[in-house]
Amino acid sequence: MDSANINTAEQNIAQVKTALKAFVENEKIAKMLGKDFVSEMNDWEALIEKKSEEPFTLVILGEFKRGKSTIINALLGKELAPINVTPETYTINEISFGHTQYVEAILENGMRVPLSLEDITREKLEQRMKLFPAKISYVQIKDNAPILKEIRIVDTPGLSDLESLDKQVMDYIVNADAIMYAASCLLPFSESEQLFLASHVQPQRFGMLYILVNMIDAMNSQKDADKILKRVRNISERIVPNAIVYGISGADELSRKLGRERPLDKGTREFYETQFFQFELSLQRDIIMQKDVIRSKRVLTMLSQMCDETAAKLRLISDMAELDKQKLADRAKEFEEQCEKLSKALEEKKPALHLSIIEMQQEAEAWMYEFFSKLRASILDCRGKDADGNDLYSSEDIEKHFYSFLMEKVGEAYRNCIESHRDRIAEIVEGTGRELASALGIDDLSKAAKAPSVEMIMTSLNKNVTRSVMGVQLFGTSETFPPATMSVFSLILKKKKQTDIIDIALENYDDIRNNIVKDIKTVYQDLETKAAARLDSLYQYQVEMGREALNQAQQLMMVYDNDEIRQTLVEAKQMLAEPQRILAESKL
Incomplete structure (x- = not known):
């Protein structure tokens, strides 16, 4: 984008901000909208102003021990973080x-x-x-450091506990202009990392998102590195399709830039050197040189959301203004009666939810039994011989790779088994939620299909379903297995040097299978509890939203007659029309 278009975007932003400020400061409109909504609009305005004035911010995220600070230092060419x-x-x-x-x-x-x-x-x-x-x-x-003339870099604490994610870190995420996410090739993309990307990063819709698979120099071969990166790319494409994945070594790059002795070259140094160079090139080309465009897009998006929320509120008030006091009172009474009926209907739906999840649990258990029957054959194949009667795998290869093979196979089956039901569970909960919204008349009152507040609730719903499926428990040290299964794996690892590791695996085979199936049952039980709680909270939200609209309409009618409300609505819609037009025509 050339400077002329950027200047136009900045002019549009200034015009929209001025128009919205005048809108909020109009006393009649402010009184009609109510103090709470005006306060929200003022908060929006303050946030947008902050976004417009503060430096362009690149935030690096990731769990502990992923080398975030080392990556920053490698970018800067000096040890600051x-x-x-x-x-x-x-x-x-x-x-x-x-x-x-x-x-x-x-x-x-x-x-x-x-x-x-x-x-x-x-x-x-x-x-x-x-x-x-x-x-x-x-x-x-x-x-x-030269790069700091263009951008501010924020180094955040490790995100190892999603439930207690620090609000301050969340504020940095929301206000970031671009994101770097540091993963480790040694523990690539655990369930909690996937959950974090799905629930906290993807909803922000960042124009640029880098996933940096760090410590790639720990891989023994190019084949191993390619395998890890392929896995990360496959997962990231499903969660954050716009992410760019690089396999790097922050420690090696920092040593190279500082002229220090570098880690042992395992034949892949040229690969991760090139990857880091490509990452820096993209950072320069796609972020630093485009930072004004990225910033303008983010601000325009925030202004659009502010206008959409305001328009939805005006539609809601307009619908209410069409009712006289008696009809409004009747509507309020009907609404409360409907709420009581729907509360009972919701309770009646929970047994069906229970049966659906029990069916999924049983299906998951059947899949795992089928998988384990095939796994036993795969384990025995490790002792196979070729046509000449020679072992297919040397004892050294089995000693070195079998344990990782076993953990990877079981872990992959476990994840696939549970994740396969994600969409079905989302459909059940979301479908029930939409039935509630429609039955409460919210679709009619606020045109819920177009109201950002309702869309945000549905987005939150999806995130919580994802949380339920992927994050019911944080599994073991690698967050890949349930605790009981990890204890069996630990036993195998402890004994593997005492005797044949395949014999040990076969001895503990039934324990691994039974513990996996046992933990699947626990996961689905917890999932049912959370899905039911989510339906309750969604119902309560919808009830409160409808109740608030009715109460506000009743309060307005005590202060204004219908003609005054209509006149104020006409004025409000006229004032909002200009910023809406500018935003509709603003294309970066």
Whole structure:
């Protein structure tokens, strides 16, 4: 995009912001919309203003021990982001341009404490934190690295606990302009990592998302590296189709740029050197050179959402204004009666939900029994011989690869088994939710199909179904297996040097199978509980939304007559029409 189009986009943004500000400041319109909605619009305005003024931000995410800080340092060509920290001392680090290097901790009470780079190492920061009058909100690092003239980089703590994801980190994700997600080739794309991408990153619809498979230098061969990257690409295409995947070694690249001794070359150095170079090239071409375009798109999208929410609210009030006081009272009474009926209907649907999930559980168990019957044959094939009577696999190969083979096969079957029901469960819960919305009259009152608030609820619903299927438990150390199964695998690993590992696997074969099936039952039971709770919360949301609309309409009629409401609505729609037109014509 050329500078003329960027300037046009900036002019459009300024015009829309001015028009919406005038809209909110109109006393009649503000009174009609209500204090809560006006407060939400003011929050939108403040967020958009912040997005327009703050530096272009590239946020790096990932679980602990994925080498996020090392990747940042490799990009900068110098050691700024602290490495080898513990979860207790990990801070959010904002790294931005400054002519001279400067570090300070911004505390939660607003106090700023000057630091040095040495202070934010694990040992020293732990000591310093004990003396601070408040917790650290984030650490601000200034440096003159050339890339920082263009973008701000935010280094975040490890995301190992999705349920307690820090709100501050979530705010950085929502407000990011682009995302780097660090994975490890040693534990590529665990269930919790997939869940995080599906529930927190994908809904933000970032224009650019990099998935960096770090530590690729640990692979013994190009074939191993290709296999890992293929798996990550296949998974990411399903969750975040726009992601670009690179296999890199942050540690090797940092050593190369600093002129230090590099890790042992296993014959793949040229590959991950090239991958890092391609990543940097894309960063320069697709983000840094396009940052004004990306920023404009994000702001225009936020303004469009703000206009859509406002238009939906006006439609709701307009529908209510068509009713006189008596009809409105009748509607409110009917609504409460309908809520009571639907509450009972919802309870009646839960046995059907129970039966559906029991059927899926039984189907999953049958699949796993079938898989294990085939797995036993595959294990025995490892002892197969060729036409000349020689072993197909040497004892060294079996010793080296069999354990990984067994874990990978069982883990893949376990994931595929459970994930195969994701869409069916989503259809059941979402279908029931839409039936509730329609039966409560919400489709008629607010044109729910077009209202962003309802779309957001349905998106949230899908995310929670994904959470139920993929994240009922975080499985073991690799998050690939249930705890009981992991204990059997640990037993095999412990004994594998004492005797033939295949014999040990066959001895524990029934335990592995039975534990998998047992844990599948637990997963589906938990899934049913969460799906039922999700239906309850969706019902409550819809009831509250309808109730709020009716109450607001009744309050309006106590202050205004219908003619005044209609006149104010006409004025509001006219004022909103201009920013809507500008946004509709704004194409980047």
